[in-house]
Amino acid sequence: MTTPSSPPCLSLLDLSVYRGECPVVDHVSITIQAGELVGLIGPNGAGKTSLMRGALGLLPHQGHSSLTALRADLRAKAVAWLPQNREIAWPVSVETLVMLGRVPHLAAGQMPQQNDRTAVAHALAAMDLTGFEKRPATALSGGEQARVLMARALAQDCPLIMADEPVAGLDPRHQIATLAYLRDLTRQGKAALVSLHDLGLAARFCDRLILMDHGQKRADGAPKNVLTEAHLRQVFGITAHVTTSDQGLIFQALEVVR
Amino acid sequence: MTGISQMRLLGGLSVLVLLLCTASLLIGPAGFSISDSLTALFTGTGDAVSLVMQEIRLPRALLAIMVGFSLGLSGAALQGYLRNPLAEPGLIGVSSSAALGAVITLQTGIAAQMMIVLPFFGLVGAAIAVVLLLLLAGPRGGSLTLILAGIAISALAGALTSLVLNLSPNPFATSEIVFWMLGSLADRSFSHIWIALPFMALGWVLILSTARGLDTLILGEDAAASLGINLGVLRWVLVAGVAACTGAATSVVGAIGFVGLVVPHILRPFVGAQPSRLLPASALGGAALVLAADIAARLILPDRDLKLGVVMAIIGAPIFLHLIYRTRRAEL
Numbered sequence: 396m397t398t399p400s401s402p403p404c405l406s407l408l409d410l411s412v413y414r415g416e417c418p419v420v421d422h423v424s425i426t427i428q429a430g431e432l433v434g435l436i437g438p439n440g441a442g443k444t445s446l447m448r449g450a451l452g453l454l455p456h457q458g459h460s461s462l463t464a465l466r467a468d469l470r471a472k473a474v475a476w477l478p479q480n481r482e483i484a485w486p487v488s489v490e491t492l493v494m495l496g497r498v499p500h501l502a503a504g505q506m507p508q509q510n511d512r513t514a515v516a517h518a519l520a521a522m523d524l525t526g527f528e529k530r531p532a533t534a535l536s537g538g539e540q541a542r543v544l545m546a547r548a549l550a551q552d553c554p555l556i557m558a559d560e561p562v563a564g565l566d567p568r569h570q571i572a573t574l575a576y577l578r579d580l581t582r583q584g585k586a587a588l589v590s591l592h593d594l595g596l597a598a599r600f601c602d603r604l605i606l607m608d609h610g611q612k613r614a615d616g617a618p619k620n621v622l623t624e625a626h627l628r629q630v631f632g633i634t635a636h637v638t639t640s641d642q643g644l645i646f647q648a649l650e651v652v653r
Numbered sequence: 654m655t656g657i658s659q660m661r662l663l664g665g666l667s668v669l670v671l672l673l674c675t676a677s678l679l680i681g682p683a684g685f686s687i688s689d690s691l692t693a694l695f696t697g698t699g700d701a702v703s704l705v706m707q708e709i710r711l712p713r714a715l716l717a718i719m720v721g722f723s724l725g726l727s728g729a730a731l732q733g734y735l736r737n738p739l740a741e742p743g744l745i746g747v748s749s750s751a752a753l754g755a756v757i758t759l760q761t762g763i764a765a766q767m768m769i770v771l772p773f774f775g776l777v778g779a780a781i782a783v784v785l786l787l788l789l790a791g792p793r794g795g796s797l798t799l800i801l802a803g804i805a806i807s808a809l810a811g812a813l814t815s816l817v818l819n820l821s822p823n824p825f826a827t828s829e830i831v832f833w834m835l836g837s838l839a840d841r842s843f844s845h846i847w848i849a850l851p852f853m854a855l856g857w858v859l860i861l862s863t864a865r866g867l868d869t870l871i872l873g874e875d876a877a878a879s880l881g882i883n884l885g886v887l888r889w890v891l892v893a894g895v896a897a898c899t900g901a902a903t904s905v906v907g908a909i910g911f912v913g914l915v916v917p918h919i920l921r922p923f924v925g926a927q928p929s930r931l932l933p934a935s936a937l938g939g940a941a942l943v944l945a946a947d948i949a950a951r952l953i954l955p956d957r958d959l960k961l962g963v964v965m966a967i968i969g970a971p972i973f974l975h976l977i978y979r980t981r982r983a984e985l
Contacts, residue, residue, distance in 0.1 A: 453875055471881030482873035484736035485926040495869055498880045503865075531926070547872065551880075 403428050404555040404586040405450065405474070409458035412442070412449040412610075419445045421610040422458065427588055429554065432574075432581045434597040434618075435590040437607035438631055443590040444479060446607065447557050451476055471499035475551035479559035479590075481544055486531035489543050493518055496550030518549035521576050523569065538565045545573060549580075556580070556587045562596065574600040598622055598637070598646035606630060618644050628652050659930050662923055666937035670718060673944035677714040678706065680951055712843050717947045718940040719846070720838075720906050723853045723898035725939020726932055728913025729920075730860045733867035733928030734891050735796050738921075741914040742899040745799065745892060746806030747782045751903035752834060753810045753817070754778025759830045760817045772848045772904040779900025782806050786892060795874070799888065836907035836962025838947050845905045852901035857936070859894030863887055864929035871928070909962050911969025912939050918976050942968075 405427040412420035420442045427433050435443045449456035451474065452463035462470055475496065483492065496518065497511040507515075519525055522542040527535070532543050545561055556577065562570040570593070577587045578600055591597045597604055597618065604621040606614040608630045614621045619639065627635050636647045679690055683705050693703035694711065727742035734740075742748060754774040758764035764771040789802035814834075821827045866887040869877035878884055902909065916938040917931055924930035943961070946968055950959040 448875070451879055453878055467878075467883060468881040471879060474879070476876065476879035478873060478875040480873060480875075482871075482876070484871045484873070485921075485928065487871060487926045491925060491927055492871065495872060495880065498865060498869055498882075501865075544872070547876075 401429060403461070404431075405557075405588065406461040407446075407450055407459065410446070410449055410460055411457045412445045412454050413457075414445075419610050420449055420456070423607075423610075423612045425605060425612070425615070427555070427586050429584050429586050430581055431586050432578050432600060432602050433586070433588045434601035434604045435588060435607065436592075436594060436597055436604055436621075437613075441607040441630075442610040443607050444559055445610075447476075447559060447588065447590065451557065468499065471551070471553075473553055474555045474557055475548040475553040477545060477548040477556070477558035477561055479563075481537070481540055483532045483540060483544070486533040488529050489519070489524060489532050489535070489546075490515060490528040492532045492543055493546045493550050496547040496552075499551065514550045514552050515546075518546040521549055522546040523572060538569065541565055542569060542573070549576075554585055556585065556589075558587070558589045560590050560592065562591065562593065570596060594622060594635070594648065595646045598644040599642075618646075622646055659924065659934075662920075662934055663937060666934060666941060669941045670937055670944065673941055673948065674714050674718060677717060677944050677948050678710050680948055681705070681710055682955060708842065709840075712841055712846055713838050713947070714944065715846055716841050716849070716906065717838055717943045719849060719853055720902045720909060721912060721940035721943030722936045723856060723902045723939070724909060724912040724943070725916040726857060726860050726936035727895040727898045728939070729917040729928070729931045729935035730863060730867065730891055731895055731913070732917050733931065734863075734870065734888070735800065736870060738918055739914070741910075742895055743807065743908075743910065743913070745782075745786060745803035745895060746810060747779045747786075747896040748899045748903040748908055749807045749810035749814070750782035750785075751775040751779040751900045752908050753814050754781075755833065755904060755907070756814050756817050756830050759833060760821050760826055762822075762826070768842070768844055769848065772845060775904025776848075776852065776900055778810070779896055779904065782810070782900075783893065783896045786896075787889075796888075799892070832960065833907050834962075835960035836909045836965070837950075837958075837960045838906055838943075839958060841905065849901040849905045852897045856894045856897030856901070859890050859897065861932060863891050863894070864932055867928035867932075907960075907962060909943065909965055911965050911973070912942055915969045915972050915976070916942055919972070 403426045407423060407425045409422045409424055410420060411418050411422055423446060437443050445454060448454045450460045450462055462474055465473055493515045494507055497507055497514060522545055524542055524546055532540060535543065541564055548556055548558065562573050565573065574596055581587055601618055603616060604618050605612060606621050606626060613630055614626055622637055627633055632652045634649045634652060636649055638645050678694065679687055685702055689702055690706055694706040696703065724742055731740040731742060731744060732738055754777050755771050758771045758774045785806050786802050790798045818827060818830055821830060866882045869880045869882050874884055917935045920934045920938050921931055924934050946964045947961055950961050950964040953959060
């Protein structure tokens with residue numbers, strides 16, 4: 396599906412992000428091609444969020460990012476970003492909120508067109524939110540708000556989606572549905588980079604995992620090559636049961652390493 | 654769909670402003686009949702009636718609209734930017750600095766030289782506040798540093814205003830300063846309008862240009878930036894717009910509180926809480942509220958020169974209390 400000659404959706408070269416003197420992202424290089432669903436894993440404070448924010452130009456950084464090389468208005472059409480903190484400041488309707496994803500596609504002062512409304516309707520349907528259009532977004536439950544915000548990112552309709560813990564706080568059905576939808580999108584030629592704490596979901600849905608530890612990239616490859624006993628012990632400090640079944644890779648965390 | 658109801662809301666508010674404006678033109682101590690007043694307004698016969706209508710009542714009504722429009726718009730913009738319903742135009746310290754500039758001219762007596770001196774120094778005070786804001790909050794700082802800088806400037810300007818009052822040469826200057834600070838639309842002429850209008854118009858254009866950016870800020874600063882909004886530019890366009898509006902308003906009519914706080918709050922449910930739609934609605938609502946308060950100031954105690962700022966606070970505070978009560982009930 397992906398021809399090797401097509402430019403990558405994201406390429407980071409020696410990207411570093413500093414908090415004061417301390418590098419929270421330390422010379423990380425990553426390439427993501429169209430068609431890939433890439434999981435970003437690592438313990439708390441490993442630099443997952445800083446890596447993504449640095450790549451987007453939201454944090455001062457050193458090194459090269461293909462996204463920050465773009466002008467801001469073009470970047471907004473190249474990547475949709477779903478931050479971790481799920482902010483909804485005013486009680487606007489779900490439809491209004493998701494329509495914000497169309498802002499990069501509208502000319503100055505232009506009202507939403509038919510294709511914008513179609514994109515919003517698709518995004519709402521994908522996140523199982525049809526019928527929620529007129530509800531105030533702030534009156535929904537936490538998990539529903541998370542889905543509304545995901546729908547906003549989907550409505551942006553970019554070649555690349557970067558999402559910071561998009562399934563945290565969702566019920567199992569919607570965790571699976573969200574990742575399955577992202578996988579479907581990547582099969583249609585888009586790409587996604589999602590940070591995940593649920594290694595079981597990461598193992599099952601991602602084409603590739605990137606393991607971060609202390610700001611550095613420790614591993615990058617197929618889930619079964621990343622979720623090795625040594626990596627789990629050294630980086631996460633846990634043991635796990637990992638098997639390959641006819642359902643794909645099955646991961647179950649077991650115990651803390653003492 | 655939502656566009657039509659927005660049109661209806663803005664249309665309704667415009668009609669309300671027109672009605673109140675007409676009422677404002679027809680009320681006054683001279684007691685002309687309605688037909689005489691309106692005829693005199695549109696025909697320049699040069700007699701007393703047309704003089705009163707064209708040189709006293711018309712500028713008063715127009716200034717009420719301009720000031721209300723500016724304060725309502727500024728309040729809605731600041732609340733949208735800070736994502737806080739308690740934000741109001743005075744928060745960034747520009748209005749208290751404009752008041753300081755004006756008060757200095759009253760204390761030193763130079764205000765008596767020429768009508769233009771007082772509003773001019775008010776504008777200078779506002780401009781100094783903007784420069785201080787830029788220096789304190791920096792070109793890249795977040796909304797928190799902006800609020801803190803604004804509070805610091807407000808406090809400093811307030812302290813200096815007290816000092817000016819303290820040092821005022823005689824009781825007449827003191828009472829003049831105190832009455833000016835209460836805010837009023839009485840005895841304003843077209844000169845006041847021509848001084849304020851360019852700054853206000855600039856402020857309106859700047860603030861309205863931030864509408865889409867304010868909408869994206871619903872999602873937080875990170876998401877707004879990733880949607881292609883340059884937050885640094887947005888912030889300074891907004892601050893410049895609010896400063897131009899409130900600085901000009903304070904310079905010509907004194908400090909008028911509550912408009913920028915209460916009006917966006919009242920109208921927010923009617924626009925589906927969307928900041929971009931709230932901007933024009935709140936501007937028209939502000940114009941209506943200031944017109945209404947100015948009419949009330951003249952009707953309640955016609956002989957005592959009741960000050961607009963006082964009436965506004967008396968009207969505004971209970972509205973605000975009611976809103977708090979309603980919010981609390983909604984949260985239960």
